[in-house]
Amino acid sequence: MPTVVIASPKGGAGKSTTAILLGTELAQAGAEVVLIDCDPNGSLGLWAGRGRIPDRIRVLSDIGESVIVRTIRANDQDGRIVIVDLEGVASRLVSRAISQADLVITPMRATTLDATVGIRALALIAEEEEALDRRIRHSVVFTMTRAIRSKQHTGIAESLAGQGVDVIEPSLMERSAFSALFEFGGNLRDMPAQGNMDAAIENAAQFAQAVYRRLIGE
Numbered sequence: 132m133p134t135v136v137i138a139s140p141k142g143g144a145g146k147s148t149t150a151i152l153l154g155t156e157l158a159q160a161g162a163e164v165v166l167i168d169c170d171p172n173g174s175l176g177l178w179a180g181r182g183r184i185p186d187r188i189r190v191l192s193d194i195g196e197s198v199i200v201r202t203i204r205a206n207d208q209d210g211r212i213v214i215v216d217l218e219g220v221a222s223r224l225v226s227r228a229i230s231q232a233d234l235v236i237t238p239m240r241a242t243t244l245d246a247t248v249g250i251r252a253l254a255l256i257a258e259e260e261e262a263l264d265r266r267i268r269h270s271v272v273f274t275m276t277r278a279i280r281s282k283q284h285t286g287i288a289e290s291l292a293g294q295g296v297d298v299i300e301p302s303l304m305e306r307s308a309f310s311a312l313f314e315f316g317g318n319l320r321d322m323p324a325q326g327n328m329d330a331a332i333e334n335a336a337q338f339a340q341a342v343y344r345r346l347i348g349e
């Protein structure tokens with residue numbers, strides 16, 4: 132079953148948050164999920180150590196470049212969904228993870244600087260496509276967005292559309308519940324209320340569904 136790789140060379144773009152929201156919402160919906168933490172800073176490990184790891188989720192930490200390919204292949208079976216969280220760099224580990232992906236998601240804040248650096252992920256994917264002679268599906272998701280869209284956001288979205296880049300809707304809004312995942316661990320449903328929980332859960336669930344539709348080829 133599918134491997135989703137969360138990749139952006141931009142630090143702090145929301146990669147680890149996206150990985151956790153996607154993993155916990157897919158598990159909530161009934162999927163078996165394996166979260167692979169490839170970031171030496173160990174954000175997923177930190178989340179996993181904070182609270183009870185939700186049902187149907189396994190977390191594998193400290194996965195480096197020498198074992199990433201076999202770790203993905205060993206877990207990418209029996210209907211499980213593998214989600215790989217990477218460090219905000221371009222490296223051999225990142226390239227190897229991308230080489231195994233069915234879908235690469237690049238989280239991106241809707242600012243000019245973040246989009247300019249984040250979009251470099253496309254070049255990394257193109258290199259892997261050339262080396263492997265296969266297409267690798269790729270999507271962008273805007274993160275930490277506000278209820279009122281900025282002009283910058285609209286301009287960046289238009290520019291990506293013009294380049295034929297797939298943008299996942301809904302974007303992941305800026306929500307205190309999302310940053311609180313690193314405080315409480317677990318999923319949004321088990322967490323003490325942080326702001327508008329219903330809206331946060333709805334946003335995360337719809338995002339996960341939009342990703343799932345891509346995984347099943349819709």
Ligand SMILES: Nc1ncnc2c1ncn2[C@@H]1O[C@H](COP(=O)(O)OP(=O)(O)OP(=O)(O)O)[C@@H](O)[C@H]1O
Pocket residue numbers: 141142143144145146147148149170174217218219274275276303304305306307309310311313
């Ligand atoms: N949608 C969101 N709403 C609120 N806070 C968010 C959201 N997404 C990310 N954050 C916060 O922004 C910071 C960076 O997010 P995160 O760690 O997910 O980014 P990253 O791309 O994984 O960073 P790194 O490159 O360091 O691995 C964290 O403090 C996180 O809690």
Ligand SMILES: [Mg+2]
Pocket residue numbers: 146147148170174216217218
């Ligand atoms: Mg991270």
